[in-house]
Amino acid sequence: MSDQCVFCDIVSGTSPASWVYQDDTVVAIMDIQPITQGHMLVVPREHAALMTDINETTAMRTFRVARSLAAIAKRALDAGGVNIFVADGEVAFQDVPHFHVHVIPRYAHDGFGFTFPGTYEQPPTRVQLDAIAEALRAAATPATA
Ligand SMILES: [Zn+2]
Numbered sequence: 001m002s003d004q005c006v007f008c009d010i011v012s013g014t015s016p017a018s019w020v021y022q023d024d025t026v027v028a029i030m031d032i033q034p035i036t037q038g039h040m041l042v043v044p045r046e047h048a049a050l051m052t053d054i055n056e057t058t059a060m061r062t063f064r065v066a067r068s069l070a071a072i073a074k075r076a077l078d079a080g081g082v083n084i085f086v087a088d089g090e091v092a093f094q095d096v097p098h099f100h101v102h103v104i105p106r107y108a109h110d111g112f113g114f115t116f117p118g119t120y121e122q123p124p125t126r127v128q129l130d131a132i133a134e135a136l137r138a139a140a141t142p143a144t145a
Helices: 006-012 056-076 126-139
Strands: 019-022 026-030 040-044 081-085 101-106
Touching: 006 026, 006 040, 019 056, 026 056, 040 056, 056 081, 056 101
Parallel strands: none
Antiparallel strands: 019 026, 026 040, 040 101, 081 101
């Protein structure tokens, strides 16, 4: 638990939330500023800022619940699809420094989109891709590979 963490306050019951699901490891709540109808957050009970700060079992439970809620949203809200999104770090638009997974139901013409950098239209060569892949393989350890 962390001082002044809104998600820790929700998990402990000291701040209100619209709860969707809870178990001994994670909770799922409605996002208070939804991108689309049914936008949910799956939040581990344990405080950790980043995805790599939590143990693998908790991380996998978080994604497993997100996957299940995505299927439920499609049935219950008639969503045509779902985006699962993690903002891991401030540069990646993480707004609350307590790891969470967004479950964002999608509807035709719902207005949600992605903006890609200009380099998207000039993709790297195979040689450049191979060099990046090699650097990543070289950095990997058995625990993270
Ligand atoms: Zn927290």
